[in-house]
Amino acid sequence: MKKEAFSRSTDAIYAVYGASGCGRGIMPLARAQLQAAGVAADKLVFVDDASGAAHINGHRLLTYAQFLAEPAAQRYAVLAIANGVVREKLARQCAQDGVQAWSVQAANVVIMDAVELGAGAALSPFVTLTS
Numbered sequence: 255m256k257k258e259a260f261s262r263s264t265d266a267i268y269a270v271y272g273a274s275g276c277g278r279g280i281m282p283l284a285r286a287q288l289q290a291a292g293v294a295a296d297k298l299v300f301v302d303d304a305s306g307a308a309h310i311n312g313h314r315l316l317t318y319a320q321f322l323a324e325p326a327a328q329r330y331a332v333l334a335i336a337n338g339v340v341r342e343k344l345a346r347q348c349a350q351d352g353v354q355a356w357s358v359q360a361a362n363v364v365i366m367d368a369v370e371l372g373a374g375a376a377l378s379p380f381v382t383l384t385s
C-alpha cells in the first residue's frame with residue numbers, strides 16, 4: 255500500500271491544457287504519444303479553468319489548481335488553446351509553477367532537415383515542416 259502511494263507520487267503527470275475544440279483535437283495525439291512511451295493512460299488529464307464535467311472523452315478534467323495538487327514528481331502541459339494571448343499568459347503561469355512545456359505531435363508528422371522546434375509545440379496529423 256505504502257509502496258504504491260510512493261510510486262504514484264514519483265510519476266510524472268501530463269496535461270492537455272484546454273478542454274474545448276483545440277484541446278480535444280490534441281488529446282488523442284497526446285494519448286498515443288504517451289502510450290508509445292509506456293506511460294499509463296491515467297497519467298494524462300485535461301486541465302481547464304472553466305468548471306464542467308468530471309471527465310471528457312475518457313480523461314479526467316481538472317482545474318489548474320487541482321492539477322498542481324495532484325501527487326506527481328513532475329508536471330507537463332501542452333497548451334491546446336488557439337488564442338495566442340491566452341497561451342502566453344498560461345505559459346508564464348506554468349513556468350512560474352514548475353509545470354514544464356510538453357511537445358505533442360502526431361505519429362505521421364514529417365520533419366525535414368535542420369528544423370528547430372521549441373518545447374511545447376503541438377503538431378496535428380499530416381503536418382510537414384520543411385527545411
Ligand code: UDP
Pocket residue numbers: 271272273274275276277301302303304334335336337340344
Ligand atoms: N481556458 C482556460 N484558461 C484560460 C482561458 C481559456 O482554461 O485562461 C479554456 C476555456 O475554458 C475553454 C478553452 O480554454 O475551454 C478555449 O476554448 P475555445 O472553444 O474558446 O477555443 P479553442 O482554443 O478550443 O479553439
